[in-house]
Amino acid sequence: MELSASFTRALLSGFDRAYADLLRVAARSTGSREEAGDLVHDTWLRLAEHVRGMPGDKAGGATAEEAPRDATAYLAVMAQHMALDAQRRRQRHLRYLDEAAVHAQLAPSHAPDVADSVMYRQALAVLEDALAGLPERSRAAFVAHRMHGERQPVIAERLGVSLNTVERDLIQAHACIEDALRRWRGGSDAGAWRAGRRRSLGALLGLAGMGLGGGVGWRQWQLYRDTHVQWQARWSSARGQLARHDLPDGSSLLLDAASSAEVRYFAARRVVALARGAAFFDVARNPGRPFIVQAGGVRVTVLGTRFGVEVVPGSGGRDGVTVQVESGRVRVESDAAGGTPHELGAGEGLRLEGAAAVRTRAAPGDAASWRHGELVFAESTLGEALQRLSRYAPFALEATPEAARLLLSGRVRIARAHAWVGELPRALPVQVRRQADGGWLVAPAR
Incomplete structure (x- = not known):
């Protein structure tokens, strides 16, 4: 069935009310709350992309009068189907890995066991x-x-x-x-x-x-x-898509949307270069082989812990870096600050931009909150918030220089980013205008 723009918008408008129910349905299907959050997020993105690709209610399919009677039920079925698709992909991947393992066992090899x-x-x-x-x-x-x-x-x-x-x-x-x-x-x-x-x-x-x-x-x-590099990989994620990767030592890396990283394992250290975006790391402990994340002139060193690192575009063309720790301890050093180390524990964070370093504190679960479908802003500028949300929105989010300097704090659920932008005039002296290309521009109220 081809959904019309009006039908899809009706589903999107009820998405926020249905979010908790969708999360429960997806969690039952996947057995993982974190994976369920990813599926619900993907459901919203698919609907938003569908609306964006249609010129309006002239598209074929249901009319405005045919809006769903129960948006929650319709969305729940959609999330279940996506969960089944994800499960089938995993099963195909596992079969492929099993066949590859059998082939590797049967094939002659000169590599040491x-x-x-x-x-x-x-x-x-x-x-x-x-x-x-x-x-x-x-x-x-x-x-x-x-x-x-x-x-x-x-x-x-x-x-x-x-x-x-x-x-x-x-x-x-x-x-x-x-x-x-x-x-x-x-x-x-x-x-x-x-x-x-x-x-x-x-x-x-x-x-x-x-x-x-x-x-x-x-x-x-x-x-x-x-x-000498013993193992390496390079990964990137598309806008609106998270990507999880398992590392050979039992560690894992979760890439945020619109992010890229390169991983290299040496004999005495494990190194990740985060080129853009954000990533969350679950590091297997190995005292003889520290895990190092390099991002924007900042070096984060750990033995075994869970933490997030994000590259934040800063003023003057120099990127800032934020580090948030969920568990364990990390050491953070910045080239711009002369290599002065900062020790962070669970629930602690650090934002570095140039030689400036600002410590933050939050609940450990708030580290890399984007994993749970939320973004947390604390005394951030409107420009930073819109730039952060643009990793997920299927349309451009921009602000004029004057509006971009306005400060804000709070939580934003990624799945309803469009509604949050639309409600900005209620909290800030701004107006939101729809651009010809479908993007949104936030400007000072006149």
Whole structure:
């Protein structure tokens, strides 16, 4: 059935009254209140997009006299259908993943398995400690011999020592490494690993030994560990759409509408660059691998916590950044503020713009309130509020420079953003005008 513009507007006008009922219906269908909120939000967006794409009541379908008798029931059925569609998509995705897993198991692979990977990391750590404890000359001789393939007489001439000294240094280095590896393997070499794994481990240790010793080699190895990306992904979300992504360590990232982020995992850290918009993070704790979010010259570092970060367009072309913590603790540092750290706990927030830092406090559940279909404004300008809402509205929201400077506070339910904008003249000295392109312009009242 093709819905007319008047029929759809009637549904939208009753959306606010039906919101609580729709949330309950969707929660029963999905089993998740958070996912239910996303579905209800998508229902409103679909209706709003439908109205926007129609020139008026001339479109085919129901007439104004055929408005729904019970908007709540109609919307509930619509939300149920969307929940079923989402469930079918998940099932297809799971089937695809199962087939991919079977294929990966049957296909030949030369990549190390989980046991190999753990073994390699442990062996490298042992090797690093053993080489770090060597005298500098022994380490330099070891690296020159193993990495560059230099002959011992050449090494002796370059280091300004005798050939016998180089031989003793190499014997010392090999003895220290063998002793460290023997202790790591529990004092027994025989039958500890399969022959293939021993060869792989030997090759890995040889490669690592090449880069670990001596001044340049040691720095090269550290640079490799710091810059080699083990896993990465780049995601963006469209206007009006939230996107959830699971990370390989058990963490998760929820992108707000009109947002983008790039994730990179290194050996000793996990890094997310938030280019625009907002994101909420649920971080799996790993003391040896901190989780770092970089946004607009601000660095947020955590071990394991739940928190939100948002890039807020600021004055003078410089973006501001807000951080809100739901649980755990985070450390926030700003390049503009000289790297001065700020520690935040549950319910605490921080807004940074340039060198200015303003602390905020709210209920922990208000962190990244957009997850629950709401936006919270506290002493924000009207321009900031309209810009924030424009991530969801299917039409442009703008304000004149004079009106954009007006301050406001309060909560806005995203699903009824159009009604909130229409009611602005009741709270502020402004008028709202509909533009020719369908957008809304807020200007001072005359």
